[in-house]
Amino acid sequence: MQLRTPRTPRVLVTALTAVALLCAGPGLTAPAAAGPSAAAAWDTDRAASAYAAAPSSVTASGSENGGTAPGLAFDGNGGTRWSSDFADDAWIRVDLGSTIRVDRVVLDWEAAYGKRYVLEASRNGTDWTPFYTETAGTGGSVTAHTYPQEVTARYVRMRGVERATAWGYSLFSFKVYGGEPAPASTTRTNLALHHPAYANFYQHAGNSPAFVTDGGWPADLKADVSRWAGDWNASRWVSVDLGATSTIDTVDLYWEAAYAVDYELQVSDDNRTWRTVYRPTAAEVAARRADVKSPGEATGRHDSVRLPSPATGRYVRMLGKERRSFHNPAPHTAQFGYSLYEFQVWGTGGSAAAAYPALPGDPSGAYRTTFFDDFTSASLDRAKWRVVRTGTEMGPVNGESQAYVDSPDTVRQENGALVLRAKYCKGCTQAGGGTYDFTSGRIDTHTRFDFTYGRVSARMKLPIGDGFWPAFWLLGSNVDDPTVSWPASGETDIMENVGYADWTSTALHGPGYSADGNIGARQVYPNGGRADQWHTYAVEWTPTGMKFFVDDRLVQETSRNKLESTRGQWVFDHHQYVILNLALGGAYPAGWNQVTTPYWGLPQSSVDRIAGGGVQAEVDWVRVEQKG
Numbered sequence: 001m002q003l004r005t006p007r008t009p010r011v012l013v014t015a016l017t018a019v020a021l022l023c024a025g026p027g028l029t030a031p032a033a034a035g036p037s038a039a040a041a042w043d044t045d046r047a048a049s050a051y052a053a054a055p056s057s058v059t060a061s062g063s064e065n066g067g068t069a070p071g072l073a074f075d076g077n078g079g080t081r082w083s084s085d086f087a088d089d090a091w092i093r094v095d096l097g098s099t100i101r102v103d104r105v106v107l108d109w110e111a112a113y114g115k116r117y118v119l120e121a122s123r124n125g126t127d128w129t130p131f132y133t134e135t136a137g138t139g140g141s142v143t144a145h146t147y148p149q150e151v152t153a154r155y156v157r158m159r160g161v162e163r164a165t166a167w168g169y170s171l172f173s174f175k176v177y178g179g180e181p182a183p184a185s186t187t188r189t190n191l192a193l194h195h196p197a198y199a200n201f202y203q204h205a206g207n208s209p210a211f212v213t214d215g216g217w218p219a220d221l222k223a224d225v226s227r228w229a230g231d232w233n234a235s236r237w238v239s240v241d242l243g244a245t246s247t248i249d250t251v252d253l254y255w256e257a258a259y260a261v262d263y264e265l266q267v268s269d270d271n272r273t274w275r276t277v278y279r280p281t282a283a284e285v286a287a288r289r290a291d292v293k294s295p296g297e298a299t300g301r302h303d304s305v306r307l308p309s310p311a312t313g314r315y316v317r318m319l320g321k322e323r324r325s326f327h328n329p330a331p332h333t334a335q336f337g338y339s340l341y342e343f344q345v346w347g348t349g350g351s352a353a354a355a356y357p358a359l360p361g362d363p364s365g366a367y368r369t370t371f372f373d374d375f376t377s378a379s380l381d382r383a384k385w386r387v388v389r390t391g392t393e394m395g396p397v398n399g400e401s402q403a404y405v406d407s408p409d410t411v412r413q414e415n416g417a418l419v420l421r422a423k424y425c426k427g428c429t430q431a432g433g434g435t436y437d438f439t440s441g442r443i444d445t446h447t448r449f450d451f452t453y454g455r456v457s458a459r460m461k462l463p464i465g466d467g468f469w470p471a472f473w474l475l476g477s478n479v480d481d482p483t484v485s486w487p488a489s490g491e492t493d494i495m496e497n498v499g500y501a502d503w504t505s506t507a508l509h510g511p512g513y514s515a516d517g518n519i520g521a522r523q524v525y526p527n528g529g530r531a532d533q534w535h536t537y538a539v540e541w542t543p544t545g546m547k548f549f550v551d552d553r554l555v556q557e558t559s560r561n562k563l564e565s566t567r568g569q570w571v572f573d574h575h576q577y578v579i580l581n582l583a584l585g586g587a588y589p590a591g592w593n594q595v596t597t598p599y600w601g602l603p604q605s606s607v608d609r610i611a612g613g614g615v616q617a618e619v620d621w622v623r624v625e626q627k628g
Contacts, residue, residue: 042216042226047094047156047176048076060084060092064168073174081110084160084168092174093157099123101194102151102178103210105132105144107158110170113139116161117169121153128157132565135557137164144565147210148198150356152181179215183352184244191248191350192240192316192343199238201488203229203337204512204568209238217254217341221300227256230320230337231511235483238340239317245269246349247312251278251305256339257298261288262321265305267313274319277311285322294327300341316345359560360543360573363453363627371449371578371624375418380411384449387411388442388581391432400469400586401599403429403436410441418443418619420470420582422463424611437599438610442581450477450575451624456494457538457549458580459620462531465609466593467602468499469583470617472537477575487514490571494548495537498589499606501530504537506548506556512568516591519567521548523555534620543573578624582617584610 050057051074060070060082068083070092084090105119119132131151132144156176160169182193197209207229216226230236251265262285266274280288320338328334373384380387388394390403402422404410412419420441429436462470473496476489491509507520529535538549545559560570590601598604609615 042179042214043177045076045175046096046100046178047074047174050094050096051075053097054095057095057097058092061087061090068170073171076173078108078172081170081172082174083110083112083170086163086166086168088160088162090169091157091159092169092171093125093155094174094176095125096154096156096176098180099152099154100178101181102131102146102153102156102176103214104146104177105156106173106175106177107142107144107171108173108175109137109139109142110172111139112163112165112167112170113137114158114160114162114169115164118159118161119144120157120159121151122155122157123153125155128159131561133559133561135559135562139164142566143206145205145208145210146565147205147208148356148564149359150196152355177214181243181352181354182350184350186348188249188346188348190344190346191242191246191348192345195243195350195354196241196356197228197238197343198241199228199230200236201231201233201511202569203231205564205566207339208569212238212340212343213240215342221254221302221341222257227339227341229256229258229339231488232335232337233483233485233488234320234323236338237317237319238338238343239271239315240343240345241271241354242314242316242345242349243351243354244349245312245314246345246347247310248277248316248345248347249307249310250346251303251307251316252342252344252346253303253305253318253340254342254344255300255303256341257295257300257324257326258336258339259288259301259324260318260320260322260338261285261324264319264321265307266317266319267311268315268317269313271315274317275311275313277307278305288324289322292325292327292333294330298324298326300339310347316343318343362542362544365627367455367625367627369623370451370454370626371445372621374416374621375413375619376416377413380413380418380443384445385443386446386448388444389431390436391434395432396434398583398586398588399590399600400583401436401602402438402440402582402584403431403434404442404581405429405431405439407439410439411443416620418580419616420580420619421616422468422582422584422610424607438584440582440584442579444475444577444579446475446477446577449624450577451626452573452575453541453543454624454626455538455540456578456622456624457536458494458622459534459536460495461534461618461620462497462504463582463615463617464499464501464530464532465606465615466499466595467585467589467599467606468615469496469586469589469601471496471579471581471583472619473579474539474541474576475579476571477577487511488571490574490576492539492541492546492572492576493518493520494539495550496588497531498592498601500592501532504531504550506539508546508558508563508572510568510571513563515587519558519563521556523550523553525550526553541572541576546572578622580617580619580622
């Protein structure tokens with residue numbers, strides 16, 4: 001929680017019946033005459049349809065009684081339910097009648113829910129592949145998005161592993177959404193329908209790129225449904241894999257109100273080298289730029305782009321160049337991420353065999369130490385560490401009160417440990433254009449040691465007092481790239497403490513799960529342990545997830561599968577670097593101690609302690625181990 005930015009509201013959605021149809025300019029034409037309409041079954045529960053057509057399509061390992069038969073989870077009635085027999089390994093499945101690309105599965109649990117269970121897909125009803133694994137279920141309504149996995153199936157099953165209660169598993173509803181991928185075609189058709197789609201970034205799991213090929217859009221081009229939404233950056237793209245080389249004559253883009261003012265349509269044979277085949281004219285861009293409304297008044301638009309000449313390629317993408325502006329509130333303007341309901345590609349060719357690539361697995365081999373410092377030298381090893389300064393390497397963040405400075409008063413080594421010490425001097429420090437009453441220390445390994453995957457650990461002793469905020473964490477090395485920034489860079493908080501003696505926290509931050517919405521956990525020291533004693537804090541970071549430990553005790557486990565299925569994009573497949581710091585006050589401490597004066601999150605008692613000296617975080621050693 002070290003890099004917080006104010007929450008930016010998504011584009012407000014209110015119902016309007018008008019649809020803006022852009023048809024100005026030589027490349028923008030009326031919608032294609034052929035193809036699916038907005039009434040296509042993009043929002044159809046395929047499991048309910050299969051059950052209505054053939055009740056025998058639904059089967060289960062058993063039922064509690066005749067009044068809780070398996071079909072009652074598929075009848076569209078939220079008041080009826082299937083309840084299994086009282087066995088942990090009970091299951092329920094549906095035969096969809098045809099093989100579809102599954103976009104998401106929704107489970108609505110009754111009070112007797114699954115603590116551990118697996119959602120599985122099969123083409124033949126015999127061989128099953130898991131696509132969502134729950135290890136700590138809490139019931140309620142669960143939407144498991146499949147993106148970015150390849151899940152094409154005729155059969156879908158919920159297989160129980162462990163019940164949360166003494167009763168059987170009990171589901172009010174079991175819904176499946178998706179559709180048949182467009183096959184190869186020698187006649188002109190929408191080759192993108194239910195094909196794999198990709199984007200460099202997206203806001204959260206409910207706005208993944210998979211929605212741009214699901215075949216539907218709201219008639220008013222305003223509703224918050226079935227859309228890809230990029231994060232708040234102009235350099236964002238979304239693409240479609242047609243499965244085979246195709247001849248393309250038209251692209252239809254159904255935009256929500258947050259459309260691209262300027263963009264390029266590109267094609268590629270290999271998903272790496274792109275050729276631009278269309279871009280709006282300067283006059284068209286100017287007209288789109290001038291259309292500035294409040295979020296409540298704005299609506300989307302339909303760009304039907306007839307290419308100047310047919311293009312060939314397997315992949316097609318929209319590369320955003322400039323975002324639309326809104327009055328929010330008037331007369332001030334704001335911009336949001338691109339938001340696209342549907343991406344249609346009209347032409348011939350293609351193949352239904354297009355598939356998402358397999359996700360990476362965990363590396364093999366034994367761990368070996370690739371970075372270590374026990375801070376026993378005379379001074380900080382600057383070949384390993386960078387001392388971070390406010391106003392130079394970073395700006396102020398999180399409403400914290402300190403300036404980080406490069407001084408032996410705040411960063412030193414003594415008695416075989418690194419010491420990060422807080423200092424108080426009213427109005428004594430000028431940094432980055434601001435005046436600070438506090439200084440403190442922060443070091444990191446950026447540009448010295450950046451790495452991908454590994455086991456990262458440190459032995460630390462922390463200060464106790466309201467608003468003291470020591471942290472041991474990792475940050476994506478691309479955080480300073482303006483086309484990425486935070487939270488798309490990813491952040492891994494191995495240990496944070498905001499001055500409480502009995503607990504610390506862990507967290508992951510990324511698109512759709514940042515700041516107060518992070519994926520995190522609190523751990524309480526067992527047997528009366530305290531933060532001002534020596535403890536070892538660690539994370540094991542692999543391509544498939546993160547495991548956090550305190551003194552070798554597992555305190556948080558987050559799988560990539562569950563994160564992407566339910567929260568947002570996994571942004572931890574690139575370099576991160578190690579950070580150690582001691583912050584003072586700010587958003588996270590204030591959220592707990594509710595202190596507003598004399599400093600946000602930092603009461604006078606803590607100020608007095610800093611002024612008296614001795615408020616410091618100590619680090620015995622830091623180690624990074626990697627495989628390979």
